Amino acid sequence: MKLPILVSQEKWQEFDEGWQELVGSDEPIDDLLDAVRYAGTKKRMASRTKQAHDHSVALNEEGRHADAARLAGTALVAGGNPADLTSILMDAANTAWSGEAWYEPYCELTGLRAGGADLRSAWKAFAKLCAFKEGTLVYHPGGWGSGEINDVNPVRLEMKVKFWNKREDTFPLHAAVEIFEPLRDQDLRGRYFRDPEGVRKEAKKDPLDALKVITATHNGRATTAAVRNAMMGIGIEGSAWSAWWRKARKLAENSEWFEVTGTPQKSIVSLLLTPKDPMKTLRKTLERASGLEQAHSKVRDLLTGGTTDEALIEMALGVLEEHALVESEPLHERVAVWLLLRAKSGESPAQLIESLTPLVEAETPADPATPPALWQLFKDLPSVKDQERAIDLMPELLGESWLDEVCTHLPHAGAGQVRHLVDLLLKEKREEAMSKHYAGLLARPRRAPALLVSLAAIFERQELDDTFPTKPQRAHALLNLATHLHRSKRGDPQMTRICTRLTDLLAAGDEPLLRTLLGEADDGTLRGINTLLQRGVESEIEHMVTAICIDRDRHFYAGQSGPFWEGDSIWTTKVGLERRSAELRILVDDKIPANQEAIGRAASFGDLSENSEWEAAIADQRTLTARAMEIEEELRLAELLEEVALPAGMICPGSIVRYREVESGNEERIVILGPWDGEQWDGIQVVSYRAPLAAGLLGLKVGAVESIALPAGEIEIHVLEQEILAL
Numbered sequence: 001m002k003l004p005i006l007v008s009q010e011k012w013q014e015f016d017e018g019w020q021e022l023v024g025s026d027e028p029i030d031d032l033l034d035a036v037r038y039a040g041t042k043k044r045m046a047s048r049t050k051q052a053h054d055h056s057v058a059l060n061e062e063g064r065h066a067d068a069a070r071l072a073g074t075a076l077v078a079g080g081n082p083a084d085l086t087s088i089l090m091d092a093a094n095t096a097w098s099g100e101a102w103y104e105p106y107c108e109l110t111g112l113r114a115g116g117a118d119l120r121s122a123w124k125a126f127a128k129l130c131a132f133k134e135g136t137l138v139y140h141p142g143g144w145g146s147g148e149i150n151d152v153n154p155v156r157l158e159m160k161v162k163f164w165n166k167r168e169d170t171f172p173l174h175a176a177v178e179i180f181e182p183l184r185d186q187d188l189r190g191r192y193f194r195d196p197e198g199v200r201k202e203a204k205k206d207p208l209d210a211l212k213v214i215t216a217t218h219n220g221r222a223t224t225a226a227v228r229n230a231m232m233g234i235g236i237e238g239s240a241w242s243a244w245w246r247k248a249r250k251l252a253e254n255s256e257w258f259e260v261t262g263t264p265q266k267s268i269v270s271l272l273l274t275p276k277d278p279m280k281t282l283r284k285t286l287e288r289a290s291g292l293e294q295a296h297s298k299v300r301d302l303l304t305g306g307t308t309d310e311a312l313i314e315m316a317l318g319v320l321e322e323h324a325l326v327e328s329e330p331l332h333e334r335v336a337v338w339l340l341l342r343a344k345s346g347e348s349p350a351q352l353i354e355s356l357t358p359l360v361e362a363e364t365p366a367d368p369a370t371p372p373a374l375w376q377l378f379k380d381l382p383s384v385k386d387q388e389r390a391i392d393l394m395p396e397l398l399g400e401s402w403l404d405e406v407c408t409h410l411p412h413a414g415a416g417q418v419r420h421l422v423d424l425l426l427k428e429k430r431e432e433a434m435s436k437h438y439a440g441l442l443a444r445p446r447r448a449p450a451l452l453v454s455l456a457a458i459f460e461r462q463e464l465d466d467t468f469p470t471k472p473q474r475a476h477a478l479l480n481l482a483t484h485l486h487r488s489k490r491g492d493p494q495m496t497r498i499c500t501r502l503t504d505l506l507a508a509g510d511e512p513l514l515r516t517l518l519g520e521a522d523d524g525t526l527r528g529i530n531t532l533l534q535r536g537v538e539s540e541i542e543h544m545v546t547a548i549c550i551d552r553d554r555h556f557y558a559g560q561s562g563p564f565w566e567g568d569s570i571w572t573t574k575v576g577l578e579r580r581s582a583e584l585r586i587l588v589d590d591k592i593p594a595n596q597e598a599i600g601r602a603a604s605f606g607d608l609s610e611n612s613e614w615e616a617a618i619a620d621q622r623t624l625t626a627r628a629m630e631i632e633e634e635l636r637l638a639e640l641l642e643e644v645a646l647p648a649g650m651i652c653p654g655s656i657v658r659y660r661e662v663e664s665g666n667e668e669r670i671v672i673l674g675p676w677d678g679e680q681w682d683g684i685q686v687v688s689y690r691a692p693l694a695a696g697l698l699g700l701k702v703g704a705v706e707s708i709a710l711p712a713g714e715i716e717i718h719v720l721e722q723e724i725l726a727l
Helices: 002-008 013-023 031-039 046-061 065-077 082-097 103-110 120-130 171-177 188-194 195-204 207-217 224-232 239-254 277-288 292-304 310-324 331-344 351-360 373-380 384-410 418-427 431-443 449-459 471-488 493-505 513-519 525-535 538-552 574-603 612-636 690-698
Strands: 136-140 145-152 158-163 167-171 221-222 260-261 267-271 571-573 639-640 656-659 668-673 684-688 704-709 713-724
Touching: 002 013, 002 031, 002 167, 002 267, 013 031, 013 046, 031 065, 031 656, 046 065, 046 082, 065 082, 065 120, 082 120, 082 449, 103 120, 103 171, 103 331, 120 171, 136 188, 136 267, 136 310, 145 188, 158 171, 167 171, 167 331, 167 384, 167 431, 188 195, 188 207, 188 224, 195 207, 207 221, 207 224, 207 239, 207 260, 207 267, 221 224, 221 351, 224 239, 224 267, 239 260, 239 267, 239 292, 267 574, 277 292, 277 310, 310 331, 331 373, 331 384, 351 384, 373 384, 384 418, 384 431, 418 431, 431 449, 431 471, 449 471, 449 493, 471 493, 471 525, 471 538, 493 513, 493 538, 513 684, 571 574, 574 612, 574 639, 612 639, 612 684, 690 713
Parallel strands: 571 639, 668 684
Antiparallel strands: 136 145, 145 158, 158 167, 221 267, 260 267, 656 668, 656 713, 704 713
């Protein structure tokens, strides 16, 4: 791994010296090949053509003909001069492989011939074909995932692949070269194919090991996007990815063998050749922080990262305390730091009390909806933990009557304070004050979401009197909040937690709260609630309301809409959705960033008015951006066939259909699925339900004879069989 890391750090003299040490040795050249490829991306191989040529010649003379060809070919693809590398490449390749049955077919397929027009592309394809062997693991980026090559036939020029989901398919080699990426043994995706559960558990248990593998796969330097894509390949995505990345990044920042730069959203993780001094590195990082917020975040990560180095912690807290003395920093950030120091030492810093005393003495606003200055500060504290720590400070700030203050201003508490304060007030028998807040918040459900959910969990277990809204009215208020949280939770961990708690309260358990609250609702109220939920809500709540309505009247939804496949939704299977999502990921994470780099390179060429590279890159940018926006809109409309009750006895998306063309007598068997579900499903041809043939079949039953308009003309078909696919 040494040579690729030297390239990633652009230590070119050390790289050349390390390369020279390999010449004449028996060491394998795999790391060198990775380093040469990486150097090519940095446009540094043209000047190293002679070095590559001389080493290839030496390998050939030593009898390592395959290694000689691999080095010459890799250097050629990386930008080496063809005039210096072609001869040794072809000589070594012929000597190494001319006796193999596959050699001539592969040369013919790829165009690897002396004097060929494009030997770079030819070698690139040839080298990949050589990697396609029985037992080799490969990756299909179009949504099929990892697979193992079961057979390679150089005569028919095809190979058979068995994928992780047990599906098998045969691919022409000319297509396989374009589609598949060979995986190395240490690649996470390959390890996942061999042992899915074991790899996932190990990655969660030891994030640094997984991060090291990913970074090594990317030549010692990986971006956040590269790490995320690798973890998605082993099934760690969504919230699981976010939690894993937070932990892995903290560990890497505190590790002597990693260097992490950038923001959490756009980080670069680099492997180091020599260990760093954590004390010096952390001090340097904290002193160079752009502000108190960033410095505090680094120290917070250190403390939650599991470090036991007390000297390191003491140094970090000391630097942070100095940062907090800068009066130009926001007060809520300074208070958060002092609360952390208070939690560590057990004593309140003098600056903390001095800064908050004027807020305690400030006049209470006349409008009860406006938070007093102190409570606004509590809400502004940057993290849930900071808000929790502020609770312990309240008796010291507010005196013996502090619980009265809490009762009065509870709706203004920060989200991180609500549950602790509510539990405290329950313990102190302050239910009456909280019940008044509950009644008020039901009229304004979005004012204090965390508090409303906590109070609902308490008071909806009791029989409420007539001073409260009716049960259907309370259901409407809570569902109003549910739709708000569903829209606003994205990217907000606090809102996500509140949304989860509310969803469990309303729809989980043996006696879900929604059934109790809507038990007395009339049909008009239920229809109004269904209209409210069209804004968007968690699926558990939507399913619960649907079940309540159908239990009331199984024809409740009759006449309200046509077949489920009509409308703007795009129906697909989970496999199809993943395939489309993968296409978007490739656009966003690979093609668009590569295009941005191309635009930057083209701009560096000078005059844009006569710059064809610039014009081509800009045209590609428009195409790629438009395509990404189109797919994002499609995914927004996606619905899963696995989550809908497919009607029995009627052709619908998700049906296997056998029919006969009346005029020709030909019989066909198809499966009707979504537009992203590929061409085959268990050996049966897939037809999109939006295609003319499938659209004409939808809604028909066995025995039906129907004329269907196709682009090539009208045909008459007779439906022979229909069955629902087991999804």
